[in-house]
Amino acid sequence: MARVGLTAERLVRAAAELADEVGFDNVTVSALARRFGVKDASLYSHLRNAQDLRERVAVLALAELADRAASALAGRAGKEALVAFANAYRDYAREHPGRYAALRVDLTPEIAAASRADRHSELTRAILRGYHLSEPAETDAVRLLHSTFHGFTTLEAAGGFSHHPRDTDASWTKTLDALHVLLSHWPS
Amino acid sequence: MARVGLTAERLVRAAAELADEVGFDNVTVSALARRFGVKDASLYSHLRNAQDLRERVAVLALAELADRAASALAGRAGKEALVAFANAYRDYAREHPGRYAALRVDLTPEIAAASRADRHSELTRAILRGYHLSEPAETDAVRLLHSTFHGFTTLEAAGGFSHHPRDTDASWTKTLDALHVLLSHWPS
DNA sequence: AGTGCTAGCCTAGAGCCTCTAGGTTGGAGG
DNA sequence: CCTCCAACCTAGAGGCTCTAGGCTAGCACT
Numbered sequence: 546m547a548r549v550g551l552t553a554e555r556l557v558r559a560a561a562e563l564a565d566e567v568g569f570d571n572v573t574v575s576a577l578a579r580r581f582g583v584k585d586a587s588l589y590s591h592l593r594n595a596q597d598l599r600e601r602v603a604v605l606a607l608a609e610l611a612d613r614a615a616s617a618l619a620g621r622a623g624k625e626a627l628v629a630f631a632n633a634y635r636d637y638a639r640e641h642p643g644r645y646a647a648l649r650v651d652l653t654p655e656i657a658a659a660s661r662a663d664r665h666s667e668l669t670r671a672i673l674r675g676y677h678l679s680e681p682a683e684t685d686a687v688r689l690l691h692s693t694f695h696g697f698t699t700l701e702a703a704g705g706f707s708h709h710p711r712d713t714d715a716s717w718t719k720t721l722d723a724l725h726v727l728l729s730h731w732p733s
Numbered sequence: 734m735a736r737v738g739l740t741a742e743r744l745v746r747a748a749a750e751l752a753d754e755v756g757f758d759n760v761t762v763s764a765l766a767r768r769f770g771v772k773d774a775s776l777y778s779h780l781r782n783a784q785d786l787r788e789r790v791a792v793l794a795l796a797e798l799a800d801r802a803a804s805a806l807a808g809r810a811g812k813e814a815l816v817a818f819a820n821a822y823r824d825y826a827r828e829h830p831g832r833y834a835a836l837r838v839d840l841t842p843e844i845a846a847a848s849r850a851d852r853h854s855e856l857t858r859a860i861l862r863g864y865h866l867s868e869p870a871e872t873d874a875v876r877l878l879h880s881t882f883h884g885f886t887t888l889e890a891a892g893g894f895s896h897h898p899r900d901t902d903a904s905w906t907k908t909l910d911a912l913h914v915l916l917s918h919w920p921s
Numbered sequence: 922a923g924t925g926c927t928a929g930c931c932t933a934g935a936g937c938c939t940c941t942a943g944g945t946t947g948g949a950g951g
Numbered sequence: 952c953c954t955c956c957a958a959c960c961t962a963g964a965g966g967c968t969c970t971a972g973g974c975t976a977g978c979a980c981t
Contacts, residue, residue: 548928548929548930548975548976548977549929549930550929551929551930565960572965573968574967574968574969575966575967575968584930584931585967585968585969586930586931586932586933586968586969586970586971587929587930587931588930588972589968589969590929590930591774591929592770594968594969595967595968595969604843607943622925624735625924628839636815649837649887649891651891651892652873652891652892654892654895654896657892657896658896662893662896663896664744664773666896666897681899681903681904682907682908684897684899684904685899685903685904685907685908685911686911688885688901688904688908689881689885689887689904689908689911691893692880692881692882692885692888693877693880693881693884693907693925694880694884695884695887695888696879696880696881696882696883696884696887697835697876697877697880697884698845699884699887700876700879700883701838702841702878703837703840704764704839704842704845705850706876707840707842708845708846708850708851708854709872711869711872711873713876715873716869716871716872716873716877718874719869719870719873719920720873720876720877720880722920723873723874723877723915723919725790726918726920727911727914727915728912728914730918731911731981732907732910732911732914736946736947736948736957736958736959737958737959738958739958739959761937761939762938762939762940763937763938763939764938771959771960772957772959772960772961773938773939773940773942774939774959774960774961774962775958775959775960776940777939777940777941778957778959779942779958782939783938783940784941825934837935882973
């Protein structure tokens with residue numbers, strides 16, 4: 546009968562921590578209830594279902610990631626901004642693998658809108674202002690940058706680069722150099 | 734008592750089809766058994782466990798993808814090879830979303846080795862021969878290309894590009910143009 | 922202080938998925 | 952025709968999901 550004081554927000558934060566500890570796939574309603582010392586059924590007054598829980602973790606991760614990216618951009622421009630932004634993504638993925646893995650869930654359009662996922666695009670556009678691209682080139686560049694950052698961090702986390710001795714950090718640095726050059730000479 | 738003639742291979746192929754139909758996350762031993770009209774337990778003589786099944790689907794997808802990429806490269810060079818290779822990836826992901834999603838599982842190093850995942854790197858290196866990069870630039874470029882192709886197809890499938898009206902195919906074409914330019918002028 | 926109400930947590934239980942142990946049988950090879 | 956093994960089975964334990972319905976702590980109001 547001891548009341549723990551559950552709220553949706555506390556549950557989602559705890560689920561995010563759980564994800565980082567045991568992997569996103571092992572984030573279950575049961576495991577979360579266990580962590581709070583309550584019965585599974587008690588969580589269903591705060592969450593619609595298990596999918597809802599996972600989506601909320603994804604939304605949290607998206608927001609945290611945007612916050613970090615925004616901080617990284619503060620006071621920076623040009624290549625410096627590009628590198629800081631990219632590192633914010635990669636560092637977040639490495640510090641919070643479970644949260645980052647949450648981003649692979651298919652967010653429904655409504656949730657994506659509610660989560661302000663477009664904030665990421667806006668931040669990326671802020672970087673690109675230093676490269677003076679006009680539309681639609683800027684949109685294409687935003688998509689290219691997102692794809693490359695997301696792809697790199699995902700493949701790195703999955704061990705996709707580990708079958709070759711080349712230092713991954715060095716490849717990352719070179720990738721950013723290359724993207725800088727590319728943005729500076731974007732083909733018309 | 735009617736014997737269906739199960740083998741690990743038939744099961745994995747059916748699981749791959751199931752993945753494309755209902756999504757990789759819904760590929761379960763139960764669903765697969767149902768599809769063959771047998772009891773769940775019957776599958777465990779062919780599969781170690783559910784995780785094993787999913788890994789085998791991933792290995793199958795990796796091999797199919799490499800086959801497609803190899804065909805796409807046949808008789809092509811330079812930018813033409815780059816575009817054909819990239820499209821092989823993207824088309825596979827769109828035709829077989831469930832199989833492609835299987836690739837996000839963390840393959841253990843042993844499985845990755847057994848699955849010849851490095852074939853993808855070799856194919857990518859074949860493209861890069863047209864651009865005359867020396868090591869370690871070539872390895873960095875391989876990683877960049879994989880990251881970008883994988884990131885783009887993943888984000889596209891997850892609807893990450895749908896909040897902007899810009900045509901995704903056009904962005905894809907422009908991305909390939911840009912990568913071609915980048916590879917042609919790789920920074921030293 | 923007493924009374925109600927609501928939200929927080931509970932039990933019970935059904936349904937599905939995973940996986941093990943051990944039993945039966947179809948059918949190929951001797 | 953017999954043997955034997957692989958293919959498939961039943962039975963059952965244990966975990967996760969989710970619903971229905973019950974109890975009660977603690978706040979609000981008198």
